[in-house]
Amino acid sequence: MRWRNCDADLAAVQVVEKNSSDIRFLFAPRSIAVIGASNDTDKIGYKILCNIVSGGYRGEIYPVNPRGGEVLNRTVYKDIEDVSGAVDVASIVIPARFVLDAVVRCARKGVKFVQIITSGFSETGNAEEERKIVAAAREHGMRVLGPNIFGLYSSEVSLNSTFSATGILPGRVAILTQSGALGIALIGKTAVENIGLSAIVSIGNKSDIDEADLLDYLIHHDTTGVILMYVEGVKNGERLIEALMRTTGRKPVVVIKSGRSKRGAQAAASHTGSLAGSDDIFDAIMKQCGVIRADSIEDAFNWCKFLAFTPKPKGNRCVIITNGGGVGVMATDACERYGVDLYDDQAVLKESFEPVVPSFGSTKNPVDLTGGANAKDYDRALTVPTVSPGIDATIALYCETATFESADLVPMIRETYRKHREAEKPVTYAIVGGRAVEDAILTLRRENIPVYGDVYEAVSSLGMLYRYQRSLSDTCDVTDDAVIDVAAIDRIIDGALAENRHFLLAHEGSAVMRAAGVQIPQTRVARSIDQAVEFAEEIGYPLVLKVVSKDILHKSDAGGVALDIVNKEEVMDAYEAVMHNSRAFKPDASIEGVEVCEMAAKGTEIIVGARRDPSFGPIVMCGFGGIYVEVMKDVAFRGFPFNRAEAMKMLKELRSFPLLLGVRGEPRKDIEGLIEAIITVGTVIRKCPRITDIEINPVVVYEQKRGHKAVDSRILITG
């Protein structure tokens, strides 16, 4: 039956070929070879071929095995190069030591994509062989999926080239998974939940093709309504950010990333890193990209299904309709947790719901139909949102009662769901009760109607739809750059590297700040006591004196810092004390002089930083600064693209943001100036690739238009 439309389908594939990028051949190949096809039903080489055939693939199938013969009534080619027609994809299922040779043959044949099922490469330490495979493939313009994968399913051409899953239901959800075991289990779970799939790709070691490549296809694949990704680690994060941002602009992406806990996270070397744990950065960047992150498989599935089948709300005026006060309050709590706004115009609510709510019920939100409500009452009440232009979404709650005939439950929900679909308004149901209620949940979920046994689950799905909606209007796709003197910064870095240093000294850091245009306290390095006095008089009091020595990193510990210097005499005393202490602390230290610094007035202390993240490339950071950084851990992160609006969003994320707005009658602080400093630090990390870490703590922020002072900067560099 399925083969009937084969010609038409192949014609469609050919049209696709002309208009689209290469990656489409992976998802919609006109032909597939199975290298290692086997008659042994226990072997993966049999299972894959069998799944391709029985899955109803609409293209040519070429079994390949040096032994020849037949498999599943198909002639086996001894070599891929013996195949006369073009081969778009080859699935390789032979032992690891033969894979490179097979890849070379595929490349010579002009195969466009190989999917290497075989394991035993970089995941077991054999990274060299994997590199060779990718190099050989790339030389011929061939791309590699895997190795160490279970295969791929693509509904577009009914291709199931996995070795494990059968009877995959076609549908609107695409799954990209880095874990094989979990991926296979997830396919099974989608079938139970009646979640149809548009594609499932096992990406394994990501030796070549990664999530970003696959997203490029899925963005334009109209059948795919939602993308679910299971991620363990990110390579090439900058590309991933771009791909995710493009994708979420068109369809929702839900990600599960394990390794959230400290136990899993690597101890990052620099301070910014230690604050973060890579998971905080991952989390921040997913938010920035408009990606919805789920912790549990349960949530991820619920959300994907809801996002795939629910119309977008036109506004945020939601109503809760219930027959029990208790669950109504629980739903109200859940709405706050998941960012669902409850409609609050009492007059409109009263007018809309008065005709359908009994006198001892409530037309306030939650609308309470009372325990006496039957199916007809629910039907009338749940029709109100579908016909009221003022209501955008509905949360329907039901506690089992004797008044409501259980046989009426399924029809009532089907009918009110249908009305919401027709009105293009979201609705989510939570129903609580015994066997009849549980059966209703199973029945309705199989029909992809969003019915849950728990109030929080029901509301969370709607919350994710709103979260996605908000991200659509809120994603930053251009970077604001500050004007910085890159050449001057490069010269400072050259100087430090010439001394084999991978950090900048305080006065070098100050010089970088100046070259970047960040406001810093005035500072001069004095080589003598007379010069110190001269600089002090120029800068003005109060002052700080600090020893300058590449051999003394922790200046305070060495007695190398003197604070609160208010006159000439104190400058002279402090100069001598700083020099004396430093020499006593480390007699062989090379001392360049003493830095005479303007002492910054008090203000709101913020930390601003940037670093080159091993996964995501340049990132910026800001937070509650000074001595509270490690304690309060009130920090926000962003990757690029990054602009002023995004910097403002970062600041607003901080619990301490009200300090910048001014608390207890204090005036608003110079937020605009602080944003410029963040943008500048971001520009430096992007334009000076030898800088790996910048941290300014504190940036003291003054009143509006009074600017800020970057008091202490710490910059790490690499050759």
Place this chain on the structure above:
Amino acid sequence: MRWRNCDADLAAVQVVEKNSSDIRFLFAPRSIAVIGASNDTDKIGYKILCNIVSGGYRGEIYPVNPRGGEVLNRTVYKDIEDVSGAVDVASIVIPARFVLDAVVRCARKGVKFVQIITSGFSETGNAEEERKIVAAAREHGMRVLGPNIFGLYSSEVSLNSTFSATGILPGRVAILTQSGALGIALIGKTAVENIGLSAIVSIGNKSDIDEADLLDYLIHHDTTGVILMYVEGVKNGERLIEALMRTTGRKPVVVIKSGRSKRGAQAAASHTGSLAGSDDIFDAIMKQCGVIRADSIEDAFNWCKFLAFTPKPKGNRCVIITNGGGVGVMATDACERYGVDLYDDQAVLKESFEPVVPSFGSTKNPVDLTGGANAKDYDRALTVPTVSPGIDATIALYCETATFESADLVPMIRETYRKHREAEKPVTYAIVGGRAVEDAILTLRRENIPVYGDVYEAVSSLGMLYRYQRSLSDTCDVTDDAVIDVAAIDRIIDGALAENRHFLLAHEGSAVMRAAGVQIPQTRVARSIDQAVEFAEEIGYPLVLKVVSKDILHKSDAGGVALDIVNKEEVMDAYEAVMHNSRAFKPDASIEGVEVCEMAAKGTEIIVGARRDPSFGPIVMCGFGGIYVEVMKDVAFRGFPFNRAEAMKMLKELRSFPLLLGVRGEPRKDIEGLIEAIITVGTVIRKCPRITDIEINPVVVYEQKRGHKAVDSRILITG
């Protein structure tokens, strides 16, 4: 069949009577009357009688209705007073206007408990009638459950006097619910989940009997293993705290309280309250009582079931056993979230698991059996924890694979669960996959084996068991009091009340602090410029001068405060400026003088407070103080009993606790002194009932043994 043991059971009830408190008659009455018994099958008066009879109640049943006749083949008494035998409980199901009369008759008859099903009392504003009912009952020593309830179920005598639930399965979980609708729905859900119930009580308006009374019975009821409470609001919180603490010492209590969100919470008047929202206080007190709080019904049920059936772990050495790395990492994340410790002794793990893990697997924790593991491999691996004295609990994970025969899944889990039961060690399973896996979950859950479809659910249940275990050794049941001069404080309050003030002036607040023994900066009120100079020289510099006037509350705004006064001349200038500004600010203000205060040196700023909470009575509070209070909202609350150990736990809960330990090489602060201050403030709120709110912000805490200074106190009082 059930009636066979009736005599023996009644004998047991009679023994109970002699040894126990009254409340047992509510749960194990020897006889029950239904006032309003009816032949009309639609009426509640019929349904309740029918449920009592068909539920197999093992005592005497007396239908009462002025019309007489027969109901369900039983003679109907026209009046309760016509019943010749003793009546322990009467269920009242007649219209609200007749209830008071029925209650009076019951009281005269010597009924011990009435349960008033009827609604239409305080919940609809008719509080007066409810008060009369309780007064009439109390006069005769009779107690009242309700009104506005659906009834009660008690497994002890197979009593189902609810009007809604049938076929209730007896078991180990007791449910107390304030919401009728949700309660009825929950009973249904327990049946589906095969959760047996020992009791279910609808508590409705709590006119007389509340949760604390019912807990008194459930504590000693051996059949009850776990108690689930659904709470909307707390009356008489001090009694509830006591009852909960006694109960959790013997069995776990899980609570769902709705109204967590701001939308539901009342705006509390005082500052402490506004920080809290009553939900924060509820949450803190539940933790203090060792109660486990669930947000969702799903979590509450999962946890109750697990707690009811799982042996207590002997230690916190848990292992994760998995066939997939991905779910292993997810479980590791979940362990961190839910406070489950993972065993980390690599040598022991290696020795224990090496014989059962393939060479390419992992004996580290998570123990990875790899995707090749079959049922036998799982059985061997899951036997290890049951025989290893070094392992206390197991988290077993399974991703569906082709290697593992699905028919083996249920038997494998049954068998390994049995071994864990025998070894008295907890185990929790998360299994992910298709239809076979979902069916296994349904089958095994019906057998009360803890199998979940989601890793986080599986781990959360174990986490709650550990949370309960930890609370057992950790609950504070005695109050530490400070020595305070109550008489002196009372005189200050008298003085303020005599002026019709409900707040204390600054110098009065200081006097209260002195009487309580809280360290405060030295301070004297000067009535003249000469006196100010005299006091200044006595106290020493630097100093602060503040105007003292009951008419000027916001002294800074009035220019009534001068800081940083360092010598005699500045005292004179400041005195004149403060007086001048204050008079200019409010010409008719009555000015008592100028307060000359020691200026507290810098230190770590903490807020310490106490108030009389409308639900829970006296509570104490501490947090990150100074200007950061409202911004960082880093505060902790406690009710009473409250002692030094509990105060230390409060401090440790604060994100800012490391500031007290000393960050960046700073010395440890005087935590002991701070704890004394918290204890003292707690003593004041307990012993001075006219004080409603105390807030000291900041308490500046110095280095260890250097004490602290309570810089600014704000005290509210009531007549």
